[in-house]
Amino acid sequence: MNEPLTLIIAGELTQRTGGYIYDARMVEALRRQGHTVEVVSLAGCFPAADAEAAEQLAAALGALPEAAQVIIDGLAMGALPEVIAQHAKRLMITALVHHPLGDEQGLSEAEQQHFYQSELAALAAVSRIIVTSQFTERRLQALADQYAMPLKARVSVVEPGVEIAPPSAAPVLGEPIRLLCVASLVPRKGQDLLVRALAGVLSDNWHCDCYGGPRDAAFADRVQQLINTNRLEASIQLHGECDEATLAQAYQNAHALVLPSWYEGYGMVVTEALARGLPVITTTGGALDETLPEGAGLKVTPGDVAALEQALNRFCSDADLRAELRAGAMATREMLSDWQETGTSFIQALTQPLGETPDYHAGSQFATDWLTLREDADFTFRSKQLPSKAADWLKSRAQAWHMVDLGAGRGSNMRFLAPFLPAPQYWTLVDHDAALLEEAKASASTLRDKNAITVETLCTSLDSLDQAPLQTAQLMTASALLDLVSQHWIDMLVAHCVKHEQALLMALSVTGEWGFTDAQGELVSDDEDHWLLALLIAHQRRDKGLGDALGGQAHQALVDALEQADYQVEQASTPWQLAAENPAHQPLMRGLIEGWAEAATEQAPEAATRIGEWRDQRMRSVARGEAGIWVGHCDLLALPQRDTPLADTPAGRA
Incomplete structure (x- = not known):
């Protein structure tokens, strides 16, 4: 993607809020990559768009040439779905959503409903959607389900980065505790709650500096009035909006960040603080529960002044707690992503193939980056003997x-198997994701014997195997699929193979077993791991579009069904063995931990805090090279004729 880009925002890009800072950073990243980016600043009232706002957006979009690439910040588009729909067919529009507009604090129920439905209508028309947190991705999907207004565009998560700065100094004995609040003065940020909580702090050995523009004048006046009423003028100062240098110095002088928000779509100031080793005192509102790792700060329920007061009292009075939280913040500091990584991810989101959000009736959606991440491990650990025996049978x-x-x-299984199997080969690749199939087809050109391989794709659901290309194959294959399917689907697959006298080669079917290993590669037993595994097993059994999934039991269910059909079955144990000391395995291990935590949270949202603590602890042990991961898989080869014997292998006969 080298064509010019246009970013449309409400107001000026120089505004010092998390959303505008993110937008500005992405403009810098795109320009560093050689892209021409024009920033269009709209006048008018946003997000409750007035006539001027609508005219400005319509004029900005109308001035763009056919098929132009345009990114529109959610604040500028959410209330103007009619304008978006008018231009969506002739432009490539990407919506950049920081958080749903209806989640803003202080809205009436009618206003909230209007914003939700208006924003969903606008998002339904765009080509792509980029969100800044996994929480926001889940939130949009929940709203789309609630209002029966499905998102048609692919949603990509590109979380903010951070600039690592020198660590702030820890407080010395007798020094006042310097608290820092960085947030616009609007009701959602909760500075009124902060003043009320600080009024109850027993110690007077503290000072709080608040930086952020008064975007709601009435609210800013109320906060100042609370300061005056509680006679805290000498202890709490509202500095207003400031430049970057002033804010950087404020972070360096602080001992903790306090963010009492009711809700955040991400909470960039949290990672800004952690980048300096500052502990954070915040809430669990919105994405904040996920943005702040356990052990790097204190979290309370949004709006709970008594709990916030207690947290502030503990921090100001307990030197050991301050030291412990600072150590946690410093450890987190080493794991933060920078803005360069974010820029790269943002560009990838803009350039990935278009495609509607997959129909989950077709099965689970797997992101290309996850499929890429796991490919090396798949190729390393899966069976090589069974493909060779499949080749002998085919010949x-x-x-x-x-x-x-x-x-x-994206064609990983085909690329692995092609060198083992006889040529010429004719492949039919079946998936519900057209974009992934295009990538898979293109990847065949990288194979050594590419001239002897023909590839066609079939974009369809797997809930039926009646399509013509599936009838003429000699060998049916799949990799990492079985845990998604039901007993009914397995019976359908076996009946299909029997009818057409097809062999079956299934690789990397999860067994439902996993665990963490120590530096010697030995499995370790941990109660929290066992608890989380139970949640994952329950989550695996959900319907993924092909009936109630069997999860880790699917492999044995397939073996049983094949033997009932008089197939000869051979199995091989093919676990991932990701080593603690191997840095090449770390990205996959981090991806596994994140995925497991996300699935467990979906299964038990009431346990999100405990799951987050598990995730953070395991992430730290992996980052320090103290833990590896073992994931159980099995491969199988099934041949339809008993008169074609399979040689014995160490894995043994099923």
């Missing part, structure tokens, strides 16, 4: 070979 049956790969994704 005895025909002279032109047709393979079908179910749930093909």
Whole structure:
């Protein structure tokens, strides 16, 4: 993508809020990558758009040429779905959503409903959606489900980065505790709650500096009045909006960040503080519960003044607690992503192939980056013997070979198997994601014997196997698919293979077993791991679009069904063994931990805090090279004729 880009925002890009700072950073990243980016600042009232705002957005979009790439900040588009729809077909529009407009504090129920439905209508028309946190991704999907207004565009999560700065100094004995609040003065940020909580702090050995523009004049006056009423003028100062240098110095002088928000779509100031080793005292509102790792600060329920007062009292009076939280913040500091990484991810989100949000009736959606992340481990640990035996069987049956790969994704399974199997090869790749299939088809050109391989794609759900290309194959294959399917689907697959006398080669089917290993590669037993595994097993059994999924029981269910059909089955144990001392395994291990935590939270949202603590503790142990991960998988090869014996292998006969 080298064509010019246009970013449309409400007001000026120089505003010192998290959303505008994020936008400005992405403009810098795009320009560093050689892209021409024009920033269009709209006048008018936002997000409750007035006539001037609508005219400004319509004029900005109308001035763009056919098929132009345009990014519109959610604040500028959420209340103007009609304008978006008018231009969506001739422009490539990407919506950049920091958090749903209806989640702003202080809205009436009618206003909230209007914003939700208006924003969902606008998002339904765009080509792409980028959100700044996994929480916001889940929130948008929940709203889309609630209002029956599905998101058609692909949603990409690109979390903010941070600039690592020198650590702030820890307080010395007798020194006043310097608290810092960085947030615009609006009701959602909760500075009124902060003043009320600080009024109850027993110690007077503290000072709080608040930086942020008074975007709601009435609220700013109320906060100042609370300061005056509680006679805290000498202890709490509202400095207003400031430049970057002033804010950087404020962070360096502080001993903790306090953010009492009711709700955040991410909470960039939290990571800004952690980048300096500052502990954070905040709430669990919105994404904040996920943005602040356990052990790096204190979290309270949004709006709970008594709990916030207690947290502030503890921090100001307990030197050991301050030291412990500072150590946690310093450890987190080493794990933060920088803005360069964020810029790269943002550009990837803009350039990935377009495609509607997949129909979950077709099965689970797997992001390309996850499929890429796991490919090396798949190739390393899966069985090489079974593909070789499949090749021998194919050679005895025909002279032109047709393979079908179910749930093909980006073609990893085909690329692994092709060198083992006889040529010429004819592949049919089946998946519900058209964009992934295009990538898979293109990847065939990288194969060594590419001239002997023909690839066609079939974009369809796997809930039926009646499509014509699936009838003529000699070998049906799949990788990392079985845990998503039901007993009914397994019975359907086996009946299909029996009817057409097809062999079946299934790789990397999860067994439902996993664990963390020590530096010697030995499995360790941990009660929290066992608890989380139970949540994951329950989550695996949910319907993924192909009936109630069998999860880790699917492999054995398939073996049983094949043997009932008089197939000869051979299995191989193929676990991932990701080593603690191998830095190349760390990205995959981090991805696994994040994925497990997210699935567990979906299964038990009431346990989100405990799951977050597990995730953070495991992330730290992996980052320090103290823990590896073992994930159980099995491969199988099933042949339809008993008169074609399989040699014994160490894995043994099923």
